[in-house]
Amino acid sequence: MRNTLPKRRRLSRRPERRRKKPPQTPAEGEGDPEFIKRQDQKRSDLDEQLKEYISEWRKQRAKEEDELKKLKEKQAKRKISRAEEEQKMAQRKKEEEERRVREAEEKKQREIEEKRMRLEEAEKKRQAMLQAMKDKDKKGPNFTIAKKETGLGLSSAAMERNKTKEQLEEEKKISLSFRIKPLAIEGLGEQKLREKAQELWELIVKLETEKYDLEERQKRQDYDLKELKERQKQQLRHKALKKGLDPEALTGKYPPKIQVASKYERRVDTRSYDDKKKLFEGGWDEITKDVNEKIWNEKKEQYTGRQKSKLPKWFGERPGKKAGEPETPEGEEDAKADEDIVEDEDEVEEEVVEEEDEEAEEDEEEEEEEEEEEEEEEEEEEEEEEEEE
DSSP states (O other), X not given: OOOOXXXXXXXXXXXXXXXXXXXXXXXXXXXXXXXXXXXXXXXXXXXXXXXXXXXXXXXXXXXXXXXXXXXXXXXXXXXXXXXXXXXXXXXXXXXXXXXXXXXXXXXXXXXXXXXXXXXXXXXXXXXXHHHHHHHSOTTSXXXXXXXXXXXXXXXXXHHHHTSOHHHHHHHHHHHHHHHSOOOOOTTOOHHHHHHHHHHHHHHHHHHHHHHHHHHHHHHHHHHHHHHHHHHHHXXXXXXXXXXXXXXXXXXXXXXXXXXXXXXXXXXXXXXXXXXXXXXXXXXXXXXXXXHHHHHHHHHHHHHHTSXXXXXXXXXXXXXXXXXXXXXXXXXXXXHHHHHHHHHHHHXXXXXXXXXXXXXXXHHHHHHHHHXXXXXXXXXXXXXXXXXXX
16 A cells, blocks of 8 residues: 655754854044043042932931831830720729619619618508408498699509509519518427418418408499499480480590581581580570570560550449449559559569579589589599509
């Protein structure tokens, strides 16, 4: 078989041709001594100038190094002083924090002690009240009225409601700490333990008895409150009927609504709010009274301004004359008739004045009754709050 591989090219190993340098020409005045001397003088001047520059630079560098060293020393001193000041400030803050914590702790301890003393006094008063209730007769009132505190305008029950859960828990712990006394039973014999158990049993019986009495008293108070509320509702119903309102208008939580515009008229109501309000305050009686008074005055004027005529005599005798009475002269009959009319008018006016006085007295009595009812309601609310406490 023929060789199909391509033939390799032969590498040429011919030597490279060296480039010939151009011939050097001698410098102008190279062999001149004056020229050489000038060149040496220039070099010496340049060397001296460089030496001066170097010396100046070294002086400037030394000066800058001195200033830098001084600044570093100053910075180090400032760091040290700042660290000392920060240490003093931290110490001062720590002391202030400790003092504040100590004052807060002392204040808390004082408040706890004051609460403890206050609760102890309240417990003593409660015990004395329970003892007095046991001693006194049971026929007295089943509730007591507590006076309002004049401190911040809040009652004790309201102040109790404003307390947080933590405060109530703390007061509970303080109260239980002196109500529940610790048992000192270490080192007691069998007989002493029996006596202690008997004492605790008697205490439990006593407390259960008090609990039962208080529960029964609460039931009675609830019944009384319910009865008072029913009476109040009845009075409010009568009051609403007097004012021409619905019977249940005043018994609800909110006062009755006032109709400020008619829903049947398509015109703007120009009356003021007070005028519209008076329409629903039972003012119809006053309006009718004024109208009747006006009509009465008109009739009275018409009657007094009438033409007076003499009564005719019946067969020469005065009407209503009894046997044996003397004859009345002319003119006296008219005077008597006028006197009778005046007397009748005075009687009518006196009756009207008496009726007005009676109505005013009735209004005053109703107002007094309403005030008494409001006071009773306030007392009942305070009692309920005390019972909740």
